[in-house]
Amino acid sequence: MDHAMRVMGTVAVASALLLAPVPARAAAPGTRAAIEEANARFSELLAKGDAAGLAALYAAEAQAFPPNSDIVAGAPAIQKLWQGVIDAGIKAAKLTTVDVTAAGELASESGRYEMSGADGTVVDRGKYVVVWKRVGGRWKILRDIWNTSLPAPAK
Amino acid sequence: MDHAMRVMGTVAVASALLLAPVPARAAAPGTRAAIEEANARFSELLAKGDAAGLAALYAAEAQAFPPNSDIVAGAPAIQKLWQGVIDAGIKAAKLTTVDVTAAGELASESGRYEMSGADGTVVDRGKYVVVWKRVGGRWKILRDIWNTSLPAPAK
Numbered sequence: 275m276d277h278a279m280r281v282m283g284t285v286a287v288a289s290a291l292l293l294a295p296v297p298a299r300a301a302a303p304g305t306r307a308a309i310e311e312a313n314a315r316f317s318e319l320l321a322k323g324d325a326a327g328l329a330a331l332y333a334a335e336a337q338a339f340p341p342n343s344d345i346v347a348g349a350p351a352i353q354k355l356w357q358g359v360i361d362a363g364i365k366a367a368k369l370t371t372v373d374v375t376a377a378g379e380l381a382s383e384s385g386r387y388e389m390s391g392a393d394g395t396v397v398d399r400g401k402y403v404v405v406w407k408r409v410g411g412r413w414k415i416l417r418d419i420w421n422t423s424l425p426a427p428a429k
Numbered sequence: 430m431d432h433a434m435r436v437m438g439t440v441a442v443a444s445a446l447l448l449a450p451v452p453a454r455a456a457a458p459g460t461r462a463a464i465e466e467a468n469a470r471f472s473e474l475l476a477k478g479d480a481a482g483l484a485a486l487y488a489a490e491a492q493a494f495p496p497n498s499d500i501v502a503g504a505p506a507i508q509k510l511w512q513g514v515i516d517a518g519i520k521a522a523k524l525t526t527v528d529v530t531a532a533g534e535l536a537s538e539s540g541r542y543e544m545s546g547a548d549g550t551v552v553d554r555g556k557y558v559v560v561w562k563r564v565g566g567r568w569k570i571l572r573d574i575w576n577t578s579l580p581a582p583a584k
Contacts, residue, residue, distance in 0.1 A: 296534060339558065342578065343578060384492055401494050403494065403558055403560065419574050420574075421497075423498060
């Protein structure tokens with residue numbers, strides 16, 4: 275096989291790979307680690323009461339989905355949302371990643387959370403899905419939705 | 430430029446594309462249409478009370494996140510979840526897609542829902558994030574989480 279044929283073989287393989295869809299699969303260890311690191315940063319910023327820092331973890335076009343509210347769209351509105359949570363006395367968020375599935379620059383994380391007040395009392399315990407988008411090499415929050423796992427209050 | 434050089438140029442371009450990350454962006458019209466069609470099917474199956482049909486819209490490794498419950502993992506458990514909703518008298522789900530962002534075989538949908546009983550009364554109104562995964566050419570639900578937009582009950 276001469277050089278040109280080898281090169282053309284490489285082109286054929288490269289073309290097949292280009293056409294192959296990018297599968298959604300368990301995230302590479304580096305992706306999961308980067309997301310867990312961002313979550314650790316989230317908890318640190320919440321403990322400091324830094325709503326602007328929290329908002330900076332979100333993509334510009336992010337949407338958050340707080341219970342008992344409509345969709346909160348965009349980083350400035352999301353900053354207000356977290357300021358409200360901080361003002362309500364939430365001091366700690368424990369975030370535990372269950373799974374990260376990724377394809378290209380998009381990743382879906384599922385996990386469990388615990389929110390606590392200043393005295394350490396757990397005020398809510400639930401689960402979340404965060405969709406992450408890699409922007410300029412950094413994973414940013416694109417969608418952030420959660421709900422409680424505590425029983426519904428009696429009617 | 431001789432043939433081999435042109436081929437090598439193609440290899441260089443193809444290699445650069447192979448190394449290029451797959452960006453997360455507004456889904457192609459076909460992806461959004463396929464997801465909206467799956468949502469229409471979801472509403473039809475719920476109206477018929479077909480929990481097995483609903484479960485078949487989910488990937489084998491799917492997770493659902495109902496409020497006031499822990500994570501519900503796997504299609505059989507998700508079938509039980511929807512059977513419970515059907516048994517509780519829910520007859521209609523109106524699903525309105527707000528946004529679909531996709532990368533490769535993974536797509537994130539956000540939207541709003543309305544759940545109604547047999548007499549047409551809206552019993553819940555809220556929002557959701559569904560993460561879709563393309564499996565064998567079909568978009569299946571990988572993660573399904575929602576919460577109410579109605580005010581919290583007075584304590």
